[in-house]
Amino acid sequence: MGDNAKLDLGGKPSEYPVVSGTIGPDVIDIRKLYAATGAFTFDPGFTSTAACESAITYIDGDEGVLLHRGYPIDQLAEQSSFMEVSYLLLNGELPSKAELDKFSNTITRHTMVHEQLAQFFRGFRRDAHPMAIMCGVVGALSAFYHDSTDINDPQQRLIASHRLIAKIPTIAAMAYQYSVGRPFVFPKNDLSYTGNFLRMTFANPAEEYEVDPIVEDAMDKIFILHADHEQNASTSTVRLAGSSGANPFACIAAGIACLWGPAHGGANEAALNMLREIGTPDRIPEFIARAKNKDDPFRLMGFGHRVYKNFDPRAKVLSKAATDVLNKLGKNDPVLDTARELEQIALKDPYFVDKKLYPNVDFYSGVILSAIGFPTNMFTVLFALARTVGWVAQWNEMISDPQQKIGRPRQLYTGATKRDYVPVDKR
Ligand code: CMC
Numbered sequence: 001m002g003d004n005a006k007l008d009l010g011g012k013p014s015e016y017p018v019v020s021g022t023i024g025p026d027v028i029d030i031r032k033l034y035a036a037t038g039a040f041t042f043d044p045g046f047t048s049t050a051a052c053e054s055a056i057t058y059i060d061g062d063e064g065v066l067l068h069r070g071y072p073i074d075q076l077a078e079q080s081s082f083m084e085v086s087y088l089l090l091n092g093e094l095p096s097k098a099e100l101d102k103f104s105n106t107i108t109r110h111t112m113v114h115e116q117l118a119q120f121f122r123g124f125r126r127d128a129h130p131m132a133i134m135c136g137v138v139g140a141l142s143a144f145y146h147d148s149t150d151i152n153d154p155q156q157r158l159i160a161s162h163r164l165i166a167k168i169p170t171i172a173a174m175a176y177q178y179s180v181g182r183p184f185v186f187p188k189n190d191l192s193y194t195g196n197f198l199r200m201t202f203a204n205p206a207e208e209y210e211v212d213p214i215v216e217d218a219m220d221k222i223f224i225l226h227a228d229h230e231q232n233a234s235t236s237t238v239r240l241a242g243s244s245g246a247n248p249f250a251c252i253a254a255g256i257a258c259l260w261g262p263a264h265g266g267a268n269e270a271a272l273n274m275l276r277e278i279g280t281p282d283r284i285p286e287f288i289a290r291a292k293n294k295d296d297p298f299r300l301m302g303f304g305h306r307v308y309k310n311f312d313p314r315a316k317v318l319s320k321a322a323t324d325v326l327n328k329l330g331k332n333d334p335v336l337d338t339a340r341e342l343e344q345i346a347l348k349d350p351y352f353v354d355k356k357l358y359p360n361v362d363f364y365s366g367v368i369l370s371a372i373g374f375p376t377n378m379f380t381v382l383f384a385l386a387r388t389v390g391w392v393a394q395w396n397e398m399i400s401d402p403q404q405k406i407g408r409p410r411q412l413y414t415g416a417t418k419r420d421y422v423p424v425d426k427r
Pocket residue numbers: 232262263264265266267291292298299300301302303304305306307355357360361362
């Protein structure tokens with residue numbers, strides 16, 4: 001852009017460079033603001049703040065566009081594979097056949113977890129939420145892989161990245177098997193990343209498990225659609241945790257904890273629970289009225305987004321995939337009819353139209369995951385599994401950035417001013 005942004009604060013003028021990216025809004029570089037004016041900016045929730053420079057993912061929320069390294073998400077979801085998208089996110093370019101084979105092979109060969117880690121599970125109750133298990137077990141990885149926690153060594157960073165992407169499906173599958181009281185199933189190296197995960201999750205050791213290509217394909221697509229999403233809450237958490245120099249396993253555990261919240265990754269579980277609670281289309285108006293009522297904390301789960309003020313492009317892909325997958329699997333879930341009807345009613349309602357609230361990625365994913373056989377409490381685990389590559393790519397980008405500093409936001413202080421301590425018998 002070139003022009004500086006001019007600020008006049010208390011009659012003291014100052015100027016700030018305006019910086020342009022390759023696409024998207026310009027940013028005003030205010031790094032010198034405090035030194036020049038003694039004032040901070042105030043932006044709770046980061047609604048107008050770019051916290052970093054990144055070349056991984058681009059979102060145009062008004063147009064409903066999502067690009068990974070420049071490639072539109074719908075093209076990746078329809079034509080690519082999760083392993084290929086993972087390579088793309090990490091390395092910036094689509095792999096050649098040889099590069100993809102090598103990468104897939106490396107990931108496959110890191111899927112096993114330390115046998116002692118399996119013992120760790122026994123400390124959890126069988127009815128623990130699997131996201132609670134994920135937070136604990138992924139955090140514990142740093143206690144098992146000391147040889148890849150030096151973040152200043154690019155080789156160790158690479159190995160830690162591969163380990164995280166490879167072991168997350170194993171840990172997620174173990175969390176599920178543990179909850180249903182079945183033994184853990186080891187990975188099998190001749191299967192794809194996604195096929196392997198399905199087998200480790202659903203196989204019963206007394207029988208052969210055949211990966212259903214329809215399910216494998218649907219699952220892989222869901223993984224692609226969740227792989228990265230720019231500087232969302234959990235990714236920003238990973239970056240902030242990593243900015244102190246914390247090891248990558250600890251940082252990803254922090255991201256998982258953040259993702260769990262119902263306003264973020266926890267919304268897929270909440271959305272399906274909501275659709276089931278609605279039950280039949282005739283109850284939709286009651287729930288729409290609740291969502292619009294300011295005195296009721298209820299929100300339409302799977303609706304609305306901080307960035308998308310148009311259709312979430314991921315929801316578009318999943319809406320179509322939900323019908324395809326259910327048809328192919330020969331399943332008929334009335335929840336899908338409720339979801340479609342709810343979407344139609346909400347999209348015509350002035351409340352949702354005026355606030356630009358559209359279905360997000362979580363609205364239809366649950367219908368597919370449920371058809372595949374996952375219980376709702378596993379939905380956010382699947383999101384965490386897929387998002388791990390995005391977190392790892394963003395963490396690596398941050399560590400390699402020469403401008404990187406520890407993240408340290410400031411505040412608008414509204415507490416008591418200085419006062420003297422009063423002994424307890426005088427209060
Ligand atoms: N149902 C009813 N009203 C809503 C909804 C909803 N789902 N979402 C936003 N609103 C209203 C909200 O009450 C507010 O109204 P007003 O301006 O009158 O106070 C207005 O729309 C703006 O909402 P906001 O909460 O200020 O917007 P935000 O950008 O802070 O929140 C959100 C975004 C995703 C947290 C929110 O839309 C929401 O809670 N949605 C439901 C949960 C959900 O589906 N989350 C998944 C997000 S996509 C996947 C992911 O990122 O993990």
